[in-house]
Amino acid sequence: MLGKLLKHEFRATARVMLPLYLVLLAISLCGNFATRVMEHSSSQLLNLVGSLTIFAFFIGLIAVSLMSLYLMISRFHKNLLTDEGYLMFTLPVSVHGLIVSKIIVSTVWFIVTGVVDLLAFLFLFFRVGYVQTFFQGLGRLLKEMTSYYAVNLTTLGLELLVLGILSCASLCLVVYASAALGHSFANHKILLSFAFFFGFTWVSQFISLGGVLVLDGMDFNFYMLEHLTPVAQAHILMLGLIVAELIYCAIFYIITAVTLQKRINLE
Numbered sequence: 001m002l003g004k005l006l007k008h009e010f011r012a013t014a015r016v017m018l019p020l021y022l023v024l025l026a027i028s029l030c031g032n033f034a035t036r037v038m039e040h041s042s043s044q045l046l047n048l049v050g051s052l053t054i055f056a057f058f059i060g061l062i063a064v065s066l067m068s069l070y071l072m073i074s075r076f077h078k079n080l081l082t083d084e085g086y087l088m089f090t091l092p093v094s095v096h097g098l099i100v101s102k103i104i105v106s107t108v109w110f111i112v113t114g115v116v117d118l119l120a121f122l123f124l125f126f127r128v129g130y131v132q133t134f135f136q137g138l139g140r141l142l143k144e145m146t147s148y149y150a151v152n153l154t155t156l157g158l159e160l161l162v163l164g165i166l167s168c169a170s171l172c173l174v175v176y177a178s179a180a181l182g183h184s185f186a187n188h189k190i191l192l193s194f195a196f197f198f199g200f201t202w203v204s205q206f207i208s209l210g211g212v213l214v215l216d217g218m219d220f221n222f223y224m225l226e227h228l229t230p231v232a233q234a235h236i237l238m239l240g241l242i243v244a245e246l247i248y249c250a251i252f253y254i255i256t257a258v259t260l261q262k263r264i265n266l267e
Helices: 002-039 044-080 084-088 095-124 128-144 147-182 189-217 230-262
Strands: none
Touching: 002 044, 002 095, 044 084, 044 095, 044 147, 095 147, 095 230, 147 189, 147 230
């Protein structure tokens, strides 16, 4: 059943996201052409059109990012916290399946949005000379790297990927937990959802800052880490961040699941 939920979610959201991606990439290509024209033209009209195209490109970047966030919130709210929730909760799937499907779909779109944004920037600033310089530098770098560093860089890349996925999931979960708690009350559901979100965000930042201050007050100088190589220190830092994100996700997942199971108010 989870597979069917994912298929339905991807279809519903792709109808919105894919056209936006195509429009953004098209604008980036137009922006590339516009910058080339502006470099070789003194016409004020052409320069104005080029400037407007570049402005439209950055507006498109913001719009695509905001739309991925909006879909993440609206799909959860519409499917599980409104009248549609009566139908969703009668499906032969657990609350955990409903939450996980939302997290997976939203996380995928966050990642795809980041990739498309990067491609749009590459299209905007694409020059043949830049590409040749990039690959020449990349070739020299690969020749200088030993197998030891290659393995460690690959591992760090995987750790960074895992951290990015967990960060996307944690963003989804803090929003879901806030919305679920807000809709567990009879009145002022949206207002309370915002209040819970800002409260969770503030508490999370307070705990993070408090942890740093406590370590600093204890004069914690990472003596053991000082004897490790920079690469090993980077691995430990990444693993620590991954564990922190896992704890963060677990806390808000539990809040979301328990609230949807025990306290949700669809009226």
